[in-house]
Ligand SMILES: *[C@@H]1O[C@H](CO)[C@@H](O)[C@H](O)[C@H]1NC(C)=O
Ligand SMILES: *[C@@H]1O[C@H](CO)[C@@H](O)[C@H](O)[C@H]1NC(C)=O
Ligand SMILES: *[C@@H]1O[C@H](CO)[C@@H](O)[C@H](O)[C@H]1NC(C)=O
């Protein structure tokens with residue numbers, strides 16, 4: 262949901278807590294700019310069940326909700342997932358490129374129950390040993406109704422490979438969600454893969470977490486995610502913890518439907534993992550799994566960060582759902598305990614950028630060191646960007662902390678998506694696109710300079 266907030270200075274870590282106290286005493290800080298653009302605040306409406314975007318594909322047992330994600334650490338494998346409803350059918354994926362023979366990969370079927378809902382047959386098939394930078398066609402539904410799609414594999418992992426990521430979060434299935442996805446698809450600088458920062462279907466907003474809304478969401482986003490991989494992060498709307506109706510296993514629908522290559526990075530859980538893609542090393546964390554000292558996530562991250570070889574992947578990107586910095590009142594300081602645990606590592610290992618989600622906030626903030634109003638600049642601290650503005654039902658956040666803190670350079674309330682265009686080992690271009698604008702209009706943009714190769718001050722490059 263929607264707001265953008267861009268930092269004014271690359272400052273180093275410390276206490277937003279202290280900042281909060283200072284603010285409550287009315288000290289005036291001169292932070293950045295709050296955009297005068299305010300989207301008309303109205304109740305966002307979910308698209309009804311009979312909407313065109315939710316249509317079931319024709320044919321007996323036709324594969325639906327088709328989606329792909331990276332299937333290994335390097336980008337030579339793809340996980341293809343889909344649902345069949347009438348009968349299990351086949352989990353085979355038939356695939357080929359222009360200059361290769363047709364091959365077949367076999368997968369597995371899973372199902373789950375949630376309260377009185379029973380899922381369709383959920384297929385997950387990993388296609389391996391693909392060539393880099395190659396267009397592949399694939400067909401699923403063999404034996405019954407066949408459907409054909411395609412994807413392009415990423416270039417080989419290497420330090421100067423350019424690559425464009427789309428950034429979407431908190432999407433939901435409202436009319437605004439559809440506008441966000443349409444804008445992303447029509448953006449001339451559209452990403453080659455999406456970094457999705459959590460909160461997919463918002464099925465949990467419906468009575469008994471109506472899991473039919475997981476199916477409608479899967480059909481809605483198929484038009485993008487069947488053709489380019491979306492890299493998944495779990496958000497709070499994926500928890501689906503509902504003891505009142507006997508559902509006590511967190512993440513049940515999400516973990517059955519969305520598989521990720523977590524084992525390839527030595528992780529023991531699908532909620533935290535890493536991949537390499539082109540010149541980027543992407544670490545996905547779970548804001549809603551244990552992250553304290555001695556927990557599996559903590560131990561994994563502790564061993565993971567030293568593995569990043571910046572000669573191979575100059576760009577170190579972290580995805581998580583709950584932002585560590587935001588200056589909107591809603592969700593303010595929700596990410597604070599995780600920040601306290603992991604921020605020193607992020608500075609030490611020179612993380613370039615942290616993308617987070619969280620409805621009603623979109624925020625870019627730098628690491629603060631003195632905790633009051635004047636951050637101390639730290640060239641090695643990451644930049645923090647919140648993209649929680651896909652268009653979910655919960656409406657738009659316009660209530661921001663006042664005065665605007667120094668760590669926040671720009672903020673705005675509206676729906677949209679972003680892109681991160683990595684040019685080479687030193688330069689990447691970030692831009693944010695609001696739904697109300699034309700397809701090529703950037704509401705906000707800035708150059709990022711790599712923290713390892715080019716750790717100069719990029720705080721004045723926001724346009
Ligand atoms: C599940 O239960 C709800 C209310 O308790 C009811 O409205 C709905 O029709 C039921 N769904 C199924 C598939 O039985
Ligand atoms: C969703 O967006 C697509 C593409 O712009 C459009 O064809 C479709 O009619 C929209 N559906 C709804 C329910 O808004
Ligand atoms: C880091 O990556 C570079 C480039 O791929 C490679 O030459 C070097 O051996 C790697 N270093 C380690 C410690 O693996």
Ligand SMILES: *[C@@H]1O[C@H](CO)[C@@H](O)[C@H](O)[C@H]1NC(C)=O
Pocket residue numbers: 590591660661
């Ligand atoms: C904005 O948020 C603050 C802090 O949560 C709250 O006290 C205030 O009432 C809110 N203002 C509006 C207009 O919602």
Ligand SMILES: *[C@@H]1O[C@H](CO)[C@@H](O)[C@H](O)[C@H]1NC(C)=O
Pocket residue numbers: 684685686687688
């Ligand atoms: C990296 O990309 C930036 C932006 O396009 C460009 O200005 C710079 O010259 C490039 N660096 C190299 C070494 O090509």
